[in-house]
Amino acid sequence: MRPWRLVRGAWRRSIQLRVITATLALSLVVVSLLGVTLSRQITDGLLQAHAEAAVADAAAGVDSAQRTLAVSDAPPDELRQTITRIVETLAASGNTSAASDPLYEIVVLGDEGARTYRSGVSPRSVPDSLRERVADEERIFRTYTSIHYLDGREVPGLAVGGQITDPYGGDYELYYLFPLTEQQQTVDLVLTALATAGVLLIMLLCALAWLVARQVVTPVRLAARIAERFSAGNLAERMAVRGRDDLARLAMSFNQMAASLQHQIGQLEDLSRMQQQFVSDVSHELRTPLTTVRMAADVLYESRGQFDPTVERSVELLQAQLDRFEALLTDLLEISRFDAGAAALNAGRYDVRDIVHKVVDAATPLAVEKGSELVVDVPVEPAMAEVDDRRIERIVRNLVVNAVEHGEGHDVRVTVAADDHAVAVAVRDHGVGLKPGESSLVFHRFWRADPARARTTGGTGLGLSIALEDARLHGGWLQAWGEPGEGSQFRLTLPRLAGDDLRSSPLALVPDDVGDGGLVDAGSIGEPYRRILPSRAEPDDASSPVSSAAPPEEAPAAPAASAEEVGRRA
Structure with missing residues (x-):
């Protein structure tokens, strides 16, 4: 075979x-x-x-x-x-x-x-x-x-x-x-002569066909190789133009297209660098006045009992908004590090179960306030992996807080599983779910499913963008499944050893409690936020922030709901 x-x-x-x-x-x-x-x-x-x-x-x-x-x-x-x-x-x-x-x-x-x-x-x-x-x-x-x-x-x-x-x-x-x-x-002599002439004629025709096909196919193959190198980031690649025939016109057209794309990509990269630099500069410049305002606000907040109720309420609102503004500046600085390619992974061996328990303990008061219960399902054996515990804690915290806020008061289940090659964390809620078409927008910065809905947990709108970059930095997957009325499930999959390639996940992307009517979109639906790198020498980073697509064995089968490497933002 x-x-x-x-x-x-x-x-x-x-x-x-x-x-x-x-x-x-x-x-x-x-x-x-x-x-x-x-x-x-x-x-x-x-x-x-x-x-x-x-x-x-x-x-x-x-x-x-x-x-x-x-x-x-x-x-x-x-x-x-x-x-x-x-x-x-x-x-x-x-x-x-x-x-x-x-x-x-x-x-x-x-x-x-x-x-x-x-x-x-x-x-x-x-x-x-x-x-x-x-x-x-x-x-x-x-x-x-x-x-x-x-x-x-x-x-x-x-x-x-x-x-x-x-x-x-x-x-x-x-x-x-x-x-x-x-x-x-x-x-017999005539038949032998005819057979010999036929064989020679066939060989001659095949040789002519090979020669003609080679003359036509060779430039096409060359164009394909140049296009592959061009798409890999070598924007200076061009085809050689020989003569004035159709293939020469093809080469000239390709070169004109490549030059136009190179110019436009250069403009976009320059604009992206300007935007990144602007965000970084503004974030740093706002630190000093924010510190001054924070000091004054802290003094007022400590003395709020001496003011009349109206002024006291204003001081409390000022303190809350300053907390949110400070968190926003922190997230902007983190995003600017990812955009500049300066984010570093400080990996160590950690038990992912401990990280999950720490996040769940911190999110329990919020769950009680929302009327939800956090259910944790972890294995008996340690789920050890080489990870940056600070970044993994941030990813899980974003997923858990997101699930609580959108869970509509239902229970939120956090599951941990591990195999010989990977560790996975899945967060399942039974809230509003993901609507068709939203999956292409969920990783856009500052995007919300319902613009009229207020952020009740103080989110900045950058949490899942940062979480996706953190997952990519580990060489992991951050994927999501969702369906209107069925809730959603987010799955984080990490390699046990830093630098290993993921081939599968210990947890299924589609929850077990979804009935036969729950259909799943085939493949990843929508594209997460794609940043334009400041350097053309790193073509791999110009693709999706997730390091790789979903494993083949978990490719969904029918086009109705949403199974994708994207998430929903609070």
Whole structure:
């Protein structure tokens, strides 16, 4: 089965192979038809000319024998010798040279049995079908047959016969057997020449097809390789332009497109760098006035009991908004580090169960306030992995707080599982779920599913963007499933060893409690936020922030709900 797959793969990948194969097949058909037609015409021409001459000789011999018998006055007992002399006279004319084979052999068949004239020919060389026709009509008939010699030889031949009658009313059948050895040799030589010419013609056509296909396919392959390098980030790649034909126009068009894309990408990169620098500068510049305002607000907050109720409430609101503003600046600085490629992973060996318990303990008061209960399901064995505990805690905290806020007062389940290669954390809620189309927006910065809905937990709108970058920094997956009315489930999968590639996850992406009616979108739906890197030398980072797509065995099967590497933001 493997060779067939290799052949099928080569057939799908190579235009040149398909062109040569198609040319070979068509050439075989055309050459075969042409060879069969020519061989038939040549064979028929050779045999027809020889058959006409043979029929003429046989007709003359039969007529001569009949005339001789008609005027013979031999008594019946001597008639056999008379026929023998007549036939020997006819047969003698078929041997033009003592050193060569006779032109024909003669066989006489009658009521008294069969007798051959000329040595070594068997009477069974005359087919029964020819005898029946000769016996029924007084005409000359012919047919192709095999001449059998008494020494065992068998050669192709032509049998021509007619009927003769003696003066006493006895009927005899006189047959001329013409060997076709020379004609067969000529036909064999012609067929060999045609076959050789056909093979050479097919080889020539295949060579021409290979040459033509190579001239056409080589520039296309070159364009494909250049396009691959171009898409990998080598924006200076260009095709060589030779001549003024169609391929040259293709190369010029490709180069113009590449130059335009390079210019536009350069502009976008410059704009992105300006935006990143602006966010970083603003975040740093706001730190100093924020610190001053924070100090003054802390003094007012500590003395709020001395103010009247209206002023006291204003001080509390000021303190809360300053907390949120400070958190926003912290998130902006973190995002700017990711955008600049300056985020570093301080990995160590940690038990992911401990991180989850720490997050759940901190989120329990919020869950109580929302009327939800946090249910934790962890394995008995330690779930050790080489991770940055601060970043993993931040990811899990974002997922848990998100689930509590959108859980509509239902229980939130946090599950931890591990296998030999990976550790996974899944957060399941039974809230509003994800609507179709929202999955393409959930990782946009500052995006909310319901713009009219206030952030009751003080979120900045950057939590899941940062969580996705943290997962990518670990070489992990951050994926989500959601369906309106069924809630959602977010799954974080991390390799046990830093730098290992993930192949599967210990937890299923689709929850077990989803009924048969819960359909899942095939593949990742929507694209998370994609940043433009400041350097063109890192093409891999220009793709999705998630390090890799979902494992093949977990690819969803039907297009209705939302299973994707994206999440919902509070």
